[in-house]
Structures are given as C-alpha cells and as structure tokens.
Amino acid sequence: MKKDFVAEIVCRDKIQITEENAELKIFARGSLSFLKEVEKLRKKLSDRDSAREYLKTLVNKDSNSLLLKELLQKYLGEWQPSYTEKELCHCRAVDTDLVIDSIYLGANDIEKIGKMCSAGTSCGTCQPDSLNLLQDFS
Numbered sequence: 001m002k003k004d005f006v007a008e009i010v011c012r013d014k015i016q017i018t019e020e021n022a023e024l025k026i027f028a029r030g031s032l033s034f035l036k037e038v039e040k041l042r043k044k045l046s047d048r049d050s051a052r053e054y055l056k057t058l059v060n061k062d063s064n065s066l067l068l069k070e071l072l073q074k075y076l077g078e079w080q081p082s083y084t085e086k087e088l089c090h091c092r093a094v095d096t097d098l099v100i101d102s103i104y105l106g107a108n109d110i111e112k113i114g115k116m117c118s119a120g121t122s123c124g125t126c127q128p129d130s131l132n133l134l135q136d137f138s
Contacts, residue, residue, distance in 0.1 A: 082132035091122035
C-alpha cells in the first residue's frame with residue numbers, strides 16, 4: 001500500500017516521503033539550504049526507527065528544521081497541530097496554511113503573523129488559535 005506524507009511552505013519549499021512496500025522515496029524542492037538539509041535526511045532515513053532518531057536531532061532554529069520536523073511527525077503518526085480547520089481567520093479569510101507559512105518564514109509573535117498574512121488584525125478572536133500554532137511550530 002502506498003502512503004504519502006507531505007510538508008510544505010506554499011510556493012517555496014516542499015518535501016514528500018512516499019512509502020510503498022517498505023521502501024521510502026523522498027521528493028523535495030526548494031532553496032539550496034533546504035535541499036542540503038533534505039540530503040542529510042536522505043542519508044539517514046531508512047525506516048520509522050531512523051526517522052525517530054533523526055527527529056530527536058532537529059532543533060527549531062529555522063524554517064528548514066521546522067518543515068522537516070513536521071514531515072517526520074506526519075510520517076510517524078505523531079503530527080497533531082492545535083488547529084485543524086482550513087480557515088483560521090474568518091474576518092480576513094486567511095487559511096491556516098498561510099498562518100503556518102508565516103511562522104515558518106519568521107513570524108514569532110502575533111503582531112508579525114498579522115503583518116505577514118493579516119490574520120488576527122480585525123476582531124482578534126483568532127489570535128489565540130494563531131498563538132497555539134506558534135507554539136506548535138516553534
């Protein structure tokens with residue numbers, strides 16, 4: 001049975017693990033620094049145990065490590081973001097993925113999230129959800 005696990009920053013970096021018949025294939029596109037990190041993962045990833053070990057080495061220092069962490073957690077069945085609805089900010093019609101991308105690209109507080117994608121800049125009721133995502137992804 002074929003299973004795909006994907007993590008991406010829309011229009012920037014994307015990584016996918018395809019698992020089929022106990023064989024893993026990794027596809028990636030993105031910046032040179034991201035592709036270098038993916039190459040390190042390729043050399044070490046052979047099964048779920050190696051994925052668990054590699055996950056322990058990742059530090060939330062940049063968008064590359066956050067994206068790899070998300071992918072490995074999805075692959076291991078440990079991915080549980082705090083907010084799972086498609087749209088996070090209803091006033092500004094901002095998708096949850098856009099908020100997550102903003103966090104990956106450096107938004108480390110609610111004001112920066114608002115500046116990057118406009119979530120939480122109207123009524124503010126989505127700000128607690130944005131803060132929860134910020135904790136999930138940083």
